[in-house]
Amino acid sequence: MKSEANNDTVLAKPVLAGVGRLAPQFLVHYKVPAILFALLFIFTVIWVPEFFNLQNIVNVARQASITGVVAIGMTFVVLTGGIDLSVGSILTVVGVSFAMLIQNGVPIGIAILAVLLIGIVMGLINGAGSTFFGIQPFIMTLAVMAVGTGLALLLSNGTPQSFSLDSKLLAFLGNGSLLGIPGPVWIFAASAAVAGVILKYLPFGRFIYGIGGSLEAARLSGVKTTRILILVYVISGLCAAIAGIITTSRLFVGHPTAGGFIMLDSIAAVVIGGTSLMGGRGSVAGTVAGVCLLAMVANLLNLLGVSPFNQQIAKGLIIIIAVLFTTPDLKDRMKQQWSSL
Amino acid sequence: MGEAVHAAARSAPLLEMRDIAKSYNGIKVLNGINLTVNPGEVLALVGENGAGKSTLIKILSGAITADTGDILIEGDKVLFQTPHDAEQSEIVTVYQELNLFAHLSVAENLFFSRHRQVKGMINWKKMNSEAKRFLEDFGVYLKVDQPVSRLSIAEKQMLEIAKALHRKARVMILDEPTAVLGGDDVGRLLQIVRRLRDRGVAVIFISHRLDEIFGLADRYLVLKDGHQVDDGSIGDTTPDDLVGKMVGRQITAAPRDKIRTDAAPKLLRVENLSRKGVLTEIHFSLHAGEVLGIAGLRGSGRTELVRAIFGADPVDSGVFYIRGSRVDIGSPGEAVRKGIGLVPEDRGNQGLFKNLSASHNMFMASKKIKWIYPREEQNTASGFVDSLQIKLAHLGVPVGSLSGGNQQKVVLAKWLETGVDILLLDEPTRGIDVGSKAQIYSVVRDLCKQGMGIILISSELTEILENSHRILVMSKGRITGELDRETATEELIMKYAVGGSSNEKRSE
CATH class of the missing domain: 3.40.50.300 (P-loop containing nucleotide triphosphate hydrolases)
Structure with missing residues (x-):
């Protein structure tokens, strides 16, 4: 084995190189989204200055982190050309189980490991179903979503499971902060960093893009495609489980319908971030940007006093607009479509 | 139409392209191309991959527009802005990737969007019998109610040509129709092309196979690096001459090195x-x-x-x-x-990751790497780009945009990086064009010398x-x-x- 110092340099070199190159490249590839972001920023400064209230930003970030962690996992799945509809129900099952384990006096550390395992197992089922049995990911994860939703209701008897526990770890996971930054934001940032490194610096990540490009070409390059596809769903399940723990820790309640819109929001964030649903194209950085954009806009609408009903409509429009800007060759495409009308 | 068309043809060619030029990002891919073709004539469009043939065809089919130059039909200027415009002028392109519906029947494909209808309902019986008659007239014998997915590649190609003819094509562009066919099927397909010609269709035929060009074409046009190098009557040239013009250099088959296989x-x-x-x-x-x-x-x-x-x-x-x-x-x-390494037959779907960069492709089979250093990887990749003479703008471009020969070199580089025996x-x-072919085989010979078995x-x-x-x-x-x-x-x-x-x- 290598010495510790050696290991450090091994890790530091590519990470630093990556950071150094990130900024200019980002501006070149994402010119339009970057300009939009700037316009949104100016709009906010002029019309909704209260957005920049520190407490508000901290709250928004805390809320966005739950969707964010789920969206990170979703990015892996979507990059292979798959989709995971079960993330919301995994979040719910995990949230309810976590609450009930703590209710029953299980130490928090063990409870966390146990519920993370639930997420991993549900991901395994998704992965095995869509590889070994050849069930399309959309259908397989739809089925697991239904089962998970039912399980959560069954476990909780349909009622929210509240608990109280004085634990520093729990506080950090939910409402606490470290260095002024909320715990969930730390977790989101850490997952994004780990995911980014995996996709950029590990062969595993490279193979994920390859599978998204052509599953058969990857297999004929000797890539263990089945293993990677299963792992990708496990990662998504694990991320959803982490989000479930955060959700429950924030409210001290395991709610049997907590998953709600998380699946749609996370897919929206991934797509807004420029990841192609066909697979093979996209990035974690894009997903993080997508999560931030969605959360910021939702908060702005809140601050502007737009009703929750109108907010949903606005969200839909924003998804469409954002995705339009990541569609390659939009002008040519429109011309082509027009001629086939 | 016969008489009228021939009369017009005498005064002006059926199709003429004048001084066509096209640039992408400031790089000229076509420059001053003049092309004419007349009814009942086969024009062979030849050139290495990347010479500009595809671009020229795309302009002719309305998929892209030329920067300068005119397209004239029977002497009248036309403007093709969409594929639909080209189709209106009865110019039809049969691409290598066939545009057939695999799960629909032969007859439906033939009549697609022009189903035989009675009071708004499709009349299947009439459609099938018409399809059968039309195909047999043309020398194609197929069961018309079977799904297209059951046809061989050659049969699909014949159906595609028949479909184009059914839409009253006056000019038909065939983009390497024989590239994916084996011996017998090539003969059948060429026979179909001759029938097309005999019916007065003007055919623009693209092929890398010289025997086909000399057996079929009346005239030829050679492109190289976006320029029109030569054109003329096929009777005035020889295969060697044509190859020389395509590659701009003489290609000689390198002598094979003898090996004693019983001793190896x-x-x-x-x-x-x-x-x-x-x-x-x-x-x-x-x-x-x-x-x-x-x-x-x-x-x-x-x-x-x-x-x-x-x-x-x-x-x-x-x-x-x-x-x-x-x-x-x-x-x-x-x-x-x-x-062991495999360079598969279906390069586009099984050998390559078209949306990924060349360097990403080259490391896809790597067994050694545990952690990726982008800089070292770029160096290794550019080493292969140099040694295999892969032509690309930079290492980051998706390999799907490269020519066939360069794509295949990327697939080869993948296995060289992995280090197979x-x-x-x-x-x-x-x-793959003649030049790249020669390069690929010279790589193969080098690998053999190093002791690889192929x-x-x-x-x-x-x-x-x-x-x-x-x-x-x-x-x-x-x-x-x-x-x-x-x-x-x-x-x-x-x-x-x-x-x-x-x-x-x-x-x-």
Whole structure:
């Protein structure tokens, strides 16, 4: 084995190189989204200055982190050309189980490991179903979503499971902060960093893009495609489980319908971030940007006093607009479509 | 239409392109191209991949527009802004990737969007009988109610041409229609093209196969690097002359280095390899430093054989020995770890990751890497770009945008990076221009010198004969003949390929 110092340099070199190159490249590839972001920023400064209230930003970030962690996992799945509809129900099952384990006096550390395992197992089922049995990911994860939703209701008897526990770890996971930054934001940032490194610096990540490009070409390059596809769903399940723990820790309640819109929001964030649903194209950085954009806009609408009903409509429009800007060759495409009308 | 068209043709050509130019990002890909074609005439459009043929065709089919220059039909200027405009002018392009609906019937494909209707309902009986009559008139005999997915590639191509003709094509552009066909099918297809010509259609024919060009075309037009190098009547040129103009340099078949296969160590031995209905009792050996050619018609089991060796398909029986020791190859992953690489027949879907960069592609089979250093990787990748003479703007471009020859070199680089001993090449030069072909075979020869063993499948017998040290011929899933390079001829190979056995010649 290598010495510790050696290991450090091994890790530091590519990470630093990556950071150094990130900024200019980002501006070149994402010119339009970057300009939009700037316009949104100016709009906010002029019309909704209260957005920049520190407490508000901290709250928004805390809320966005739950969707964010789920969206990170979703990015892996979507990059292979798959989709995971079960993330919301995994979040719910995990949230309810976590609450009930703590209710029953299980130490928090063990409870966390146990519920993370639930997420991993549900991901395994998704992965095995869509590889070994050849069930399309959309259908397989739809089925697991239904089962998970039912399980959560069954476990909780349909009622929210509240608990109280004085634990520093729990506080950090939910409402606490470290260095002024909320715990969930730390977790989101850490997952994004780990995911980014995996996709950029590990062969595993490279193979994920390859599978998204052509599953058969990857297999004929000797890539263990089945293993990677299963792992990708496990990662998504694990991320959803982490989000479930955060959700429950924030409210001290395991709610049997907590998953709600998380699946749609996370897919929206991934797509807004420029990841192609066909697979093979996209990035974690894009997903993080997508999560931030969605959360910021939702908060702005809140601050502007737009009703929750109108907010949903606005969200839909924003998804469409954002995705339009990541569609390659939009002008040519429109011309082509027009001629086939 | 006959009379009128011919009368008009005398004054102005049916189709004329004048001084066409096109640039992408400031790089001129076409410059001052003049093309004319008349009814009942076959114009061969030739040039290496990347010479600008595809761009020219795209302009003619309305998929893209030229920067400058005019398109004239019977002397009248026309403007093609969409494929629909070109179709209105009865200019039809049959692309290599066929645009047929796999799950719809032959008749439906033929009449698509012009279904025979009675009061808004589709009249299937009428449609089927009309389709049958139309196809048979044209010399194509197919069951018209079967789904297109059941047709062979050649049949699909004939259907595509018939479909275009049914839409009253006056100009038909055929983009390498024979590139994916085997011997017999090529003949059938060329016969169909002759019928097209005899019906007064103007045909623009693209092919890399010189024998077809000289057997079919009336005139030729050579493109090189976006310029019109030469054009004229096919009777005034020779194959060597034409190749010279295409590549701008003389290509000579490099002499093969002799190896004594009986003395060279056996890299791979295959015994009793069978798969029900596909492969029957295959046994052979591959030596270090040898190119073993595998010839046979399409469907003879050539592709299935190399896929079985690579662990890509399950087999019923078979024992593999690598360097004398017995090994199991249950998956492509195992094959790669044992030092075997496959360059598959379907380059676009099975060999390449079209949306990914060249360097990303090259490291996809890598066994050594645990952590990726982008800079080192770029260096290695640019090393392959130099040594294989891959032409690309920069390492980050998606390989889908490269020409066929450069794409294939990227696939080769993938296996060179991995460091394999045994390379299985399945139709490595299909749809690849003459220059890249020569480069790929020179790489193959170098690899042999370094002691690699190579299995080469090709439908082009000249390629097999020129590059192999030894040739196995397959027919109906069996090896029916083994020839060494001194005794091999095209006639002998064809004899075994159509099923004649040569058991007495097989050494084992």
